[in-house]
Amino acid sequence: MRKILKWLGIILGSLIGLVLILAAVLITIGTSQLNKTYDIEPETIAIPTDSDTIARGQYIYSTTCASCHGDNLAGTSFFDDPALGNIPAPNLTAGNGGIGNTYTDADYVRAIRHGVRPDGTPLMIMPSNAFYYFSDEDLGAIIAYIKNATPQNQPWPAKRLSPMGRILLAAGAFGDVLHAETIDHTGPRPTAPAQGVTAVYGEYLVNTGDCRNCHGPDLTGQQPGEPGAPFAPNLTSSGHLADWSAEDFIAAMRTGQTPDGHEIDGDFMPWEHIGRMTDDDLTAMFLYLQSLPTTTTESTK
Ligand code: HEC
Numbered sequence: 494m495r496k497i498l499k500w501l502g503i504i505l506g507s508l509i510g511l512v513l514i515l516a517a518v519l520i521t522i523g524t525s526q527l528n529k530t531y532d533i534e535p536e537t538i539a540i541p542t543d544s545d546t547i548a549r550g551q552y553i554y555s556t557t558c559a560s561c562h563g564d565n566l567a568g569t570s571f572f573d574d575p576a577l578g579n580i581p582a583p584n585l586t587a588g589n590g591g592i593g594n595t596y597t598d599a600d601y602v603r604a605i606r607h608g609v610r611p612d613g614t615p616l617m618i619m620p621s622n623a624f625y626y627f628s629d630e631d632l633g634a635i636i637a638y639i640k641n642a643t644p645q646n647q648p649w650p651a652k653r654l655s656p657m658g659r660i661l662l663a664a665g666a667f668g669d670v671l672h673a674e675t676i677d678h679t680g681p682r683p684t685a686p687a688q689g690v691t692a693v694y695g696e697y698l699v700n701t702g703d704c705r706n707c708h709g710p711d712l713t714g715q716q717p718g719e720p721g722a723p724f725a726p727n728l729t730s731s732g733h734l735a736d737w738s739a740e741d742f743i744a745a746m747r748t749g750q751t752p753d754g755h756e757i758d759g760d761f762m763p764w765e766h767i768g769r770m771t772d773d774d775l776t777a778m779f780l781y782l783q784s785l786p787t788t789t790t791e792s793t794k
């Protein structure tokens with residue numbers, strides 16, 4: 494009996510030791526991912542100041558950025574979990590606590606298009622791998638709008654990821670959230686199609702609208718990395734949308750109700766902001782989604 498207990502003790506002790514070593518390794522990996530620096534020479538982009546450009550920037554901001562950074566650009570607490578840490582989506586204005594006080598034009602391009610802050614470290618969660626697709630004109634318009642926004646005095650606590658948060662980051666439990674790692678920083682720029690009610694322009698809106706980070710790279714559906722999120726369904730012609738009309742799609746994005754009466758969870762799917770797009774832009778997106786071929790990888794929902 495004694496011998497067995499002794500052996501059990503040794504086995505248990507070794508297991509605990511192994512778990513602690515694994516945790517220490519993952520914390521080290523997570524920390525080095527957060528502290529890694531990327532040497533990015535951002536493209537020089539014209540930032541016009543005319544009212545049409547600023548209005549264009551406001552439109553894109555309100556449909557694409559406001560869900561995280563707030564309608565008034567003052568930021569939101571975005572992710573705040575006592576056990577894992579906090580990652581605010583910062584104040585973008587020149588008010589107290591805002592990045593507008595220090596950011597240069599190049600800093601905006603580096604952050605939005607490449608997912609890298611001025612000190613070279615990667616931004617977390619911020620979907621730059623989608624914003625990478627913005628044309629120079631649209632990116633210039635977004636930056637023009639941000640630079641002209643009313644300053645908001647709203648400081649946020651510094652970003653912090655607990656040891657447990659770093660373990661989960663290193664283990665990939667949040668999914669791919671440090672997009673600077675996968676963006677092709679020096680490759681040829683993606684082409685930006687002409688605006689129009691076309692599937693080609695719809696693809697541009699789907700790319701820049703961040704649909705793929707949640708619905709999967711080929712939009713056939715996937716489980717988003719955000720804790721507690723429902724499955725993000727297949728949006729291609731092999732999914733539910735095959736039976737929808739363009740009007741159904743527009744109504745779903747404006748009301749959060751699908752034609753089959755399902756209420757889309759606004760905490761995990763930014764329909765309210767996507768629904769701010771014009772009928773033309775929503776129709777273009779729908780045309781693109783419908784044009785996607787039925788794939789053999791069936792979604793689970
Ligand atoms: C899904 C949420 C989300 C969306 C959508 C989003 N952001 Fe962010 N953004 C964040 C978070 C979170 C951070 C902070 C990341 C960090 O500290 O690691 C951030 C950081 C930034 C920064 C860098 C701030 C700094 O501290 O240096 C800029 C600039 C920025 N966002 C602009 C934008 C713009 C412009 C858009 C729309 C085109 C946008 N963001 C859309 C979540 C988001």
Ligand code: HEC
Nearest residue numbers: 702703704707723724725726733751756757758761762767
């Ligand atoms: C932050 C993650 C996220 C982003 C970004 C996102 N979605 Fe979703 N989407 C979801 C989730 C999760 C659901 C399922 C919600 C539910 O079941 O309540 C969903 C549901 C939907 C639905 C309803 C589908 C059905 O079969 O009922 C449509 C349509 C949709 N999304 C389109 C889009 C489009 C188009 C974009 C890009 C412009 C987009 N989504 C961006 C997470 C996201």
